[in-house]
Amino acid sequence: AQTVTQSQPEMSVQEAETVTLSCTYDTSESDYYLFWYKQPPSRQMILVIRQEAYKQQNATENRFSVNFQKAAKSFSLKISDSQLGDAAMYFCASCRGSGGGADGLTFGKGTHLIIQP
Amino acid sequence: DAGVIQSPRHEVTEMGQEVTLRCKPISGHNSLFWYRQTMMRGLELLIYFNNNVPIDDSGMPEDRFSAKMPNASFSTLKIQPSEPRDSAVYFCASSLTGAYGYTFGSGTRLTVV
Numbered sequence: 081a082q083t084v085t086q087s088q089p090e091m092s093v094q095e096a097e098t099v100t101l102s103c104t105y106d107t108s109e110s111d112y113y114l115f116w117y118k119q120p121p122s123r124q125m126i127l128v129i130r131q132e133a134y135k136q137q138n139a140t141e142n143r144f145s146v147n148f149q150k151a152a153k154s155f156s157l158k159i160s161d162s163q164l165g166d167a168a169m170y171f172c173a174s175c176r177g178s179g180g181g182a183d184g185l186t187f188g189k190g191t192h193l194i195i196q197p
Numbered sequence: 198d199a200g201v202i203q204s205p206r207h208e209v210t211e212m213g214q215e216v217t218l219r220c221k222p223i224s225g226h227n228s229l230f231w232y233r234q235t236m237m238r239g240l241e242l243l244i245y246f247n248n249n250v251p252i253d254d255s256g257m258p259e260d261r262f263s264a265k266m267p268n269a270s271f272s273t274l275k276i277q278p279s280e281p282r283d284s285a286v287y288f289c290a291s292s293l294t295g296a297y298g299y300t301f302g303s304g305t306r307l308t309v310v
Contacts, residue, residue, distance in 0.1 A: 113296055123286060125301035184230055185299060187240040
């Protein structure tokens with residue numbers, strides 16, 4: 081079984097500044113994937129970034145990047161140049177790799193990100 | 198691509214009534230997932246299908262819950278009889294393989310009164 085822990089229920093950052101959201105996970109799998117999802121007030125779940133566990137290079141998507149520390153089982157999300165539209169719940173999630181089809185995602189409890197104008 | 202389509206967007210029903218939630222996955226995706234989101238429990242995986250076959254339903258809370266996927270383009274989640282504690286947002290998601298991420302529908306907010 082996999083577990084995902086987000087220890088920050090809420091974070092606040094000034095617009096244009098950088099913020100880091102923490103996530104730790106636990107898994108016995110050697111092949112797995114990690115994700116960050118954003119859920120704005122519209123409740124739509126939006127994929128922000130994903131990371132393959134076998135890749136050492138940290139994933140980057142525009143202003144979003146991760147710090148993947150495999151030995152520490154840590155997967156933090158850094159948002160640079162924060163914008164008002166980044167305000168949302170952010171969920172860290174993991175799934176094990178599977179040969180065919182997909183396996184279910186395990187989610188953390190989420191971090192509510194507030195952007196101060 | 199219209200994405201994952203869920204209906205209805207909102208549902209209000211009385212306790213004891215049958216509720217059916219519907220989902221159309223992205224064409225070509227071979228895995229479909231049903232999640233429930235509540236403030237207390239967060240996002241929980243209820244059941245998932247690969248190639249229309251149920252793989253893991255261990256998250257289904259009670260026998261009152263059932264899910265079907267009669268073909269690759271349609272799935273239902275049924276609650277019969279519904280109870281107030283079933284009130285939640287129910288998400289459907291689909292994926293080709295987990296490696297490329299999961300696409301979620303806009304969810305159904307269910308209120309049982």
